[in-house]
Every structure is written in C-alpha cells, then in structure tokens.
Amino acid sequence: MASRGAILLGQCMPCIKKNASKIRIRHMELDKNLNMYFKKDEYFFAHDPEKVCKTGDIVLIRELPQRLTRLISHTVEKIVYPLGDIIDPITGKKVVVGKYRDEIEDANRLYGKSEKAFDYEKAPPRGRLEGTRDFTHGETYIKYHEDGKDQPFAV
Amino acid sequence: MNFGKILRTSSVHWQLARDYAFKSDLKIKWVRPEKLPCTKPEKSGDLGKLPSINEKELRLDFKNSKELQDADPVVQSLFQLGNNPLAETSRYLRDQMIKEVQRHPLDYGSMEAKLARMTVRIRSMQEQLDKFPRNIKVKVTLKELIDKRKKFLKYLRRWDYRRFEWMLEKLDLVYKPPPTKFHWITRKESLQKLTDAHCEQIKEERLAEYRKVLNEQKIPFLEDAIKKMEFVHKEQIDLEIPLTVTEEQIADFKRELEYLKSERETKTEDRE
Numbered sequence: 001m002a003s004r005g006a007i008l009l010g011q012c013m014p015c016i017k018k019n020a021s022k023i024r025i026r027h028m029e030l031d032k033n034l035n036m037y038f039k040k041d042e043y044f045f046a047h048d049p050e051k052v053c054k055t056g057d058i059v060l061i062r063e064l065p066q067r068l069t070r071l072i073s074h075t076v077e078k079i080v081y082p083l084g085d086i087i088d089p090i091t092g093k094k095v096v097v098g099k100y101r102d103e104i105e106d107a108n109r110l111y112g113k114s115e116k117a118f119d120y121e122k123a124p125p126r127g128r129l130e131g132t133r134d135f136t137h138g139e140t141y142i143k144y145h146e147d148g149k150d151q152p153f154a155v
Numbered sequence: 156m157n158f159g160k161i162l163r164t165s166s167v168h169w170q171l172a173r174d175y176a177f178k179s180d181l182k183i184k185w186v187r188p189e190k191l192p193c194t195k196p197e198k199s200g201d202l203g204k205l206p207s208i209n210e211k212e213l214r215l216d217f218k219n220s221k222e223l224q225d226a227d228p229v230v231q232s233l234f235q236l237g238n239n240p241l242a243e244t245s246r247y248l249r250d251q252m253i254k255e256v257q258r259h260p261l262d263y264g265s266m267e268a269k270l271a272r273m274t275v276r277i278r279s280m281q282e283q284l285d286k287f288p289r290n291i292k293v294k295v296t297l298k299e300l301i302d303k304r305k306k307f308l309k310y311l312r313r314w315d316y317r318r319f320e321w322m323l324e325k326l327d328l329v330y331k332p333p334p335t336k337f338h339w340i341t342r343k344e345s346l347q348k349l350t351d352a353h354c355e356q357i358k359e360e361r362l363a364e365y366r367k368v369l370n371e372q373k374i375p376f377l378e379d380a381i382k383k384m385e386f387v388h389k390e391q392i393d394l395e396i397p398l399t400v401t402e403e404q405i406a407d408f409k410r411e412l413e414y415l416k417s418e419r420e421t422k423t424e425d426r427e
Contacts, residue, residue: 083312084319114260116256129324133320133329145349
C-alpha cells in the first residue's frame with residue numbers, strides 16, 4: 001500500500017497541526033440496503049511545512065513511501081484550485097460564478113467604473129485578514145467556558 | 156437508588172456507594188458563558204457602527220433639487236432629515252454605504268451592494284432593538300437578515316476570496332464560519348473538556364522539565380565520551396590493534412560539544 005505513491009484529489013480543511021495540512025477526500029459510498037450513494041469523507045494529513053495550501057483549496061496529494069509521523073502519510077503535490085480564485089480549465093481565464101472576470105470588468109467600464117470599487121490589480125493576495133476579521137483558517141466551536149481571556153474561535 | 160458499588164470503609168463497616176456520578180477532585184472552576192442574543196453586534200460580527208448624520212442634510216430625493224435651493228428656509232427645513240421620519244435617514248445611510256462599495260454608479264444589485272444594504276439595515280435595526288427590546292417583529296427580521304448576510308458572505312468567499320476580504324474591511328465585519336456540530340452547553344461536557352486541557356498542560360510542563368534535565372546532561376556526557384574515546388584511540392594505536400575509534404569521530408563529537416557550549420552561552424546572554 002505504501003509503495004504505490006497514489007495521488008489523491010481533495011479539499012484542504014482547517015487544521016492546527018504545525019507542518020501539516022488536513023485534506024478531505026470525499027467519495028460516494030453505495031448503501032446496498034437503500035441502493036443509493038452517500039457521501040463519505042476520509043481525512044489525510046499531508047506534509048506541508050510552508051503551509052502552501054489554505055482552507056478550502058482543492059489540492060493534489062501524493063502518498064509518501066513511508067509515514068513521516070504517526071499522522072502524516074502524504075505530501076502536498078500541487079494546488080489545483082485556490083479557493084475563490086477559480087480558473088476556467090478550457091479558456092484559462094478567471095471566473096466568478098457564471099461569468100468571466102474580464103466580462104464583469106468590461107461591463108463596469110461601460111457603465112463608468114467607480115473609483116472606490118474593488119480592483120483586482122490593487123488587491124493583495126489572500127490571507128491578510130487571518131485572525132483579525134477572517135477566522136476561516138481554524139475550526140470554530142461553541143463557547144463553553146468563560147475564562148476572561150479572548151477566545152477568537154469561540155462562537 | 157442506584158447503588159452499584161460496595162465500599163469498605165473500615166474492617167467492620169461496609170457502605171453502599173453510587174457509582175455513576177464521578178466527581179473530580181481537581182479544582183477546576185467552570186463558568187458558564189453568558190447567553191448572548193444573536194441580534195447583538197458582538198454575535199453578528201458588526202465591529203463598526205452607523206455613522207452619525209448631519210440632521211440638516213436634505214432628503215435623498217430632493218438633494219439635487221434646484222427649486223429647493225432657492226426656496227424659503229422654512230420650506231427647506233421640511234426636507235431636512237431631522238424633520239422627517241427615521242426611514243428617510245435609513246434610506247440616506249443605505250445609499251451612502253452602497254456608494255462606498257458599488258462597482259459603477261448604477262450598480263445596486265451586485266453582491267457588494269446587497270451586503271452593504273443589508274449591513275446598514277442590520278445596524279439600524281440593532282439600534283432600534285436596543286431602544287425597544289420587546290419589538291418582536293424587528294427582532295425576527297433582524298435575525299433573519301443577519302443569517303442571510305452570513306450566507307451571502309459565505310458564497311462571496313467561495314466565489315471571490317479577495318473581494319470577500321475587501322468587503323470585510325469596507326463594511327467593518329468579522330466572519331466566523333459556523334461550528335461543524337451543534338450541541339448544548341452542559342456542565343459535564345464542559346468540565347470534561349477543561350479537565351482534558353488541564354491534563355494536556357500538565358503533560359507539556361512535565362515534558363518540558365524532563366527535556367531540560369536531559370539537555371543539561373548533554374555537555375558532561377559529551378566531555379566524558381570524548382575523553383574515553385581519546386583514551387581508546389591512543390591505546391589501539393599503542394597496541395597496534397585495528398582502529399575502531401577514528402579521529403574523525405572524535406572531531407565530530409568535539410564539534411558538537413562546541414556548538415552546545417556556544418548555544419548555552421548565547422542563551423545566558425539573552426537572559427541577562
């Protein structure tokens with residue numbers, strides 16, 4: 001099993017481990033009783049010391065010949081789709097929902113683009129608000145104890 | 156009563172004991188977090204407040220009216236925000252906020268504009284609810300609106316991450332994803348979690364202590380090992396036996412010792 005170096009496609013999940021990313025592999029499992037398929041999640045920890053993949057990214061992971069630690073069994077091979085930065089694989093253009101970004105920009109220009117509006121060229125890369133406004137890089141929990149300290153991930 | 160266990164208190168006496176309610180001896184104090192209504196800004200993620208408005212500002216529809224500019228001051232005052240219903244102020248604020256984020260001057264339907272409009276409505280409703288806490292209609296609408304805005308933020312994050320971040324900054328919001336599983340807060344479960352955290356902390360402390368002890372033994376051990384290796388090396392040369400300890404190995408050990416010593420010195424300097 002270990003020597004085959006299998007490649008898996010999965011989604012990165014929030015993870016507190018220092019040099020690993022938690023990857024969710026989702027597949028459909030047949031329930032023979034109901035004759036229906038149901039989602040089944042499998043989690044793998046991939047070695048990722050620089051934390052290249054962020055929560056929600058679609059990544060390829062490759063199986064290591066040997067387990068690095070008790071948990072880490074894979075390495076991150078490639079980030080296929082970063083979350084919220086989708087590229088259409090056929091044309092290679094960036095997409096937002098059902099439209100190309102260029103088309104949206106063109107429409108804005110026709111109407112007269114507002115100066116205060118969001119600009120892709122000026123916008124810094126993802127991750128600058130982590131821990132201040134955007135708490136999606138970790139798992140939130142329901143607050144169960146009041147200890148006087150600040151609990152950023154408590155809801 | 157559930158007496159599952161018999162305790163022997165002394166050589167003669169026996170006592171029935173309940174076995175199901177385990178009570179910990181640890182002095183962990185659990186404080187139940189106060190219930191915060193979901194309509195409060197701390198819960199809904201609104202960091203900012205509505206801007207204070209100039210009461211002499213004219214109503215939205217009559218802002219550019221030329222007739223009003225030359226009109227009598229009494230007539231003008233009829234169109235000021237302070238002399239009009241609160242809804243007019245809300246409308247004015249909504250328009251201001253949308254203009255901050257809209258893509259072009261005619262854009263009132265993009266996700267940014269929708270979020271801006273919702274945010275102003277939420278904030279004005281929150282103010283309203285503070286004044287009249289028993290206004291159930293406002294409370295329900297507010298709750299629904301907050302949930303809807305959260306859903307829209309979730310979508311925007313998935314579609315266009317950088318725009319989502321920009322929106323959070325513009326509207327002064329905090330986004331926290333919902334917890335994976337809902338559960339009620341109970342004393343038992345909370346105490347279990349606190350006890351686990353306590354045990355983990357003890358484990359860490361003891362490990363750190365032991366690591367320190369082991370690290371302190373490193374330098375004496377290396378010094379001793381180098382001395383012995385040098386002795387063995389010398390003896391093997393003298394007796395002309397095949398060498399098992401080479402000079403390279405000794406040099407390696409010496410290098411490690413030097414490194415450890417220099418590291419310790421830098422640490423003590425840092426402390427001073």
